[in-house]
Amino acid sequence: MRRIFLKKWMAAGIAAGLLACIQIGAGAKPAALTAREAFEIATDAYIFGYPLVTMDMTRRVMTNVREPEGMRAPMGQFARTRVYPFASNHEVSVPNADALYTIVWLDVSREPWVLGLPDMKGRYALFPMLDGWTSVFGAPGSRTTGTGPQNCVITGPAWKGKLPSGLKEYKSSTSIMQVLGRIYCTGTPGDYATAHAMQDQCSAVPLSSYGKPYTPPPGQLDPGIDMRRPVREQVNSLGVADYFNRLAVLMKDNPPAHADKPIVRRMARLGIVPGQPFDIARLNPSVIQVLEAVPGAAVGKLIAWSKAGTNAGDWNLQNGWSWTLKTGVYGTDYKQRALIAAMALGANRPEDTVVAASTVDGTGQPYSGNSRYAMHFAPGQTPSANGYWSLTMYDSDCFFVDNPLGRYALNSRDQLTFNPDGSLDLCIQKYPPGADREPNWLPAPQGKFVLMLRFYWPKESLIKGSWKIPPVKRVD
Numbered sequence: 001m002r003r004i005f006l007k008k009w010m011a012a013g014i015a016a017g018l019l020a021c022i023q024i025g026a027g028a029k030p031a032a033l034t035a036r037e038a039f040e041i042a043t044d045a046y047i048f049g050y051p052l053v054t055m056d057m058t059r060r061v062m063t064n065v066r067e068p069e070g071m072r073a074p075m076g077q078f079a080r081t082r083v084y085p086f087a088s089n090h091e092v093s094v095p096n097a098d099a100l101y102t103i104v105w106l107d108v109s110r111e112p113w114v115l116g117l118p119d120m121k122g123r124y125a126l127f128p129m130l131d132g133w134t135s136v137f138g139a140p141g142s143r144t145t146g147t148g149p150q151n152c153v154i155t156g157p158a159w160k161g162k163l164p165s166g167l168k169e170y171k172s173s174t175s176i177m178q179v180l181g182r183i184y185c186t187g188t189p190g191d192y193a194t195a196h197a198m199q200d201q202c203s204a205v206p207l208s209s210y211g212k213p214y215t216p217p218p219g220q221l222d223p224g225i226d227m228r229r230p231v232r233e234q235v236n237s238l239g240v241a242d243y244f245n246r247l248a249v250l251m252k253d254n255p256p257a258h259a260d261k262p263i264v265r266r267m268a269r270l271g272i273v274p275g276q277p278f279d280i281a282r283l284n285p286s287v288i289q290v291l292e293a294v295p296g297a298a299v300g301k302l303i304a305w306s307k308a309g310t311n312a313g314d315w316n317l318q319n320g321w322s323w324t325l326k327t328g329v330y331g332t333d334y335k336q337r338a339l340i341a342a343m344a345l346g347a348n349r350p351e352d353t354v355v356a357a358s359t360v361d362g363t364g365q366p367y368s369g370n371s372r373y374a375m376h377f378a379p380g381q382t383p384s385a386n387g388y389w390s391l392t393m394y395d396s397d398c399f400f401v402d403n404p405l406g407r408y409a410l411n412s413r414d415q416l417t418f419n420p421d422g423s424l425d426l427c428i429q430k431y432p433p434g435a436d437r438e439p440n441w442l443p444a445p446q447g448k449f450v451l452m453l454r455f456y457w458p459k460e461s462l463i464k465g466s467w468k469i470p471p472v473k474r475v476d
Contacts, residue, residue: 362471
């Protein structure tokens with residue numbers, strides 16, 4: 001997983017000569033800082049604010065349409081993916097072929113919104129609610145609230161009032177928030193139709209319109225929003241002045257948590273204050289020059305920390321697989337929060353989803369389509385989950401791999417062939433393994449590739465670590 005992260009980010013050097021003394025500048029309370037102190041504060045502030053800046057820019061891009069279309073929809077309206085992407089579709093990296101996304105972005109600063117979910121009739125579904133800092137503050141769905149019809153209300157950070165009876169309240173700590181819904185689907189024409197009907201019954205209405213006829217207004221287009229470049233690339237290319245100004249302005253309506261007070265006080269020493277524009281020109285020119293290296297330094301700090309994190313328990317590294325159980329709820333673990341925002345924006349709580357990634361086999365050698373591999377599960381040790389599991393194949397750029405079967409993943413819905421002793425072997429290779437083993441074949445590309453093993457509503461054995469993910473072994 002770190003290799004994917006490294007590929008997406010640009011490396012940059014740490015600035016030298018950080019010992020000159022500076023002051024904040026006119027109009028602010030004087031605070032003597034060394035350039036090193038200013039640099040360290042800015043680097044930590046960059047990491048602290050990365051999820052909020054990324055979420056806001058993602059929201060802007062995904063809602064900059066007049067009406068719903070694919071993964072995009074105006075604020076307050078659902079975007080509904082109708083089919084799994086083909087291998088030729090490179091719009092979204094690391095796609096899945098297990099669940100159809102049903103997404104809505106809401107602004108709960110003015111009034112609460114009521115979310116309505118239909119009867120899923122036992123089908124697995126998950127509708128996590130993420131605040132602007134990417135924390136999951138609610139997760140209605142199969143695990144927590146069941147699959148029956150239900151309504152709930154999402155309130156904003158400053159809202160106080162009386163709610164209609166029968167509505168469960170979820171309180172967002174920020175004004176902007178996202179419901180990142182997923183509905184399980186087999187991908188067959190008949191099941192697509194069933195899942196689509198469920199998607200269409202998902203609703204979001206302002207509290208003032210609850211129980212009344214409601215027609216959402218058309219979206220407003222902003223021609224200044226870049227709809228072509230990936231959001232991560234846009235965020236990473238922001239200059240330090242623009243980045244910190246965005247962060248400061250966003251923090252007015254999306255306030256940091258009470259536990260964030262120490263870092264908020266530190267940022268104020270540099271002029272990064274919630275709700276106040278950040279004016280880099282007020283800083284000493286020597287400090288401005290030093291701060292230009294902050295984005296690259298922050299990336300470097302995250303990379304170094306992620307390597308150490310596998311030893312500290314933040315990341316698990318085993319048998320060529322890498323995964324973490326620290327997602328969705330972060331507290332003051334700002335590095336982990338930023339790292340997840342960079343690699344997997346919208347990650348769920350581990351109780352709902354665990355995702356393991358692998359770019360190397362059990363001996364540490366990179367995967368190659370020129371070789372044949374097998375993943376062996378002993379009797380009674382086959383992958384399992386309360387929801388479902390899947391093993392997905394991606395090329396080196398994290399897109400689906402074209403193949404004669406149109407098969408991008410193996411999962412718990414497949415009719416896999418077990419060995420006589422109850423064990424299971426999955427075949428991972430470019431060319432067909434033979435008719436008897438074709439049900440267990442995950443087609444690979446010619447060159448390097450990436451594997452992802454997902455568990456939705458994982459079992460305690462995975463969470464507690466008593467069940468181990470086996471290595472992928474080269475068999476030729």
